[in-house]
Amino acid sequence: MTDLVAPDILIVEDDSLAADLLKFVLERDGYRVAHVSDGRAARRAIETQVPPRLAVIDIDLPYHDGYELIQAIRVQPAWRHLPILMISSQNSERDIARALDEGADDFVVKPFQIEVLKARVRLLLRRGR
Template sequence: MIDASSPTRPTALVVEDNVTVGQLVKFVVEREGLDVTLASDGRTAQQLIESIAVPAIVILDVMLPFIDGFQLIGIIRERVQWKHCPIIMLTAKSQEKDIVRALDAGANDYMMKPFLPEELRARIRRLVKIPA
């Protein structure tokens, strides 16, 4: 876990339109020592991508209002500063074509809902290089 007393804790951008799921993901991510910026739709996420510092990781739903998660991957990967930011897709879309589409677009990992919180933590640690 990252030292919570650090003056500049790493951040995560979580994009999830379901309030309950968003709060659960926020809780899980915070347990890994990251501060969380939460967006509830694709438009808000795009505005954040254009205005905030690059986070340590992005966790994206696919089915979002205004701009979907697939489009957001493209927006993220087009920005030079964000190009190497790890992205985990966390979605109810479980078809192979959706998984392949996300990975081909530039996502680093793909998890399906319902998800196991400890599995999400492990995947975050792997991508952000947080010791277990």
């Protein structure tokens, strides 16, 4: 994520198939999308890059998990109010509640329905204006 223009959406996902699907679907809808595949790269982006309009973050990531990334986003002044959509195959009530309590704005369980995911992205982007 080194573009001079910030992407609309940052995807943080280590599963390449899921990341490719998300990127394809969102780019097809006209969004500029950046992808990083682990928590270390995401932390670097949070600390050094202009924030996107939305972050889509998996929970299970190498180096720093999604919960840690939520915390890093919420303390970084430029990123503090960034809408965060968590995606995960962890679908227990406890996992969802923890993500929301940590500061995520929404949560989608994998495997996700594409139209529902896109609707949640649109909703969060509208709220983030």
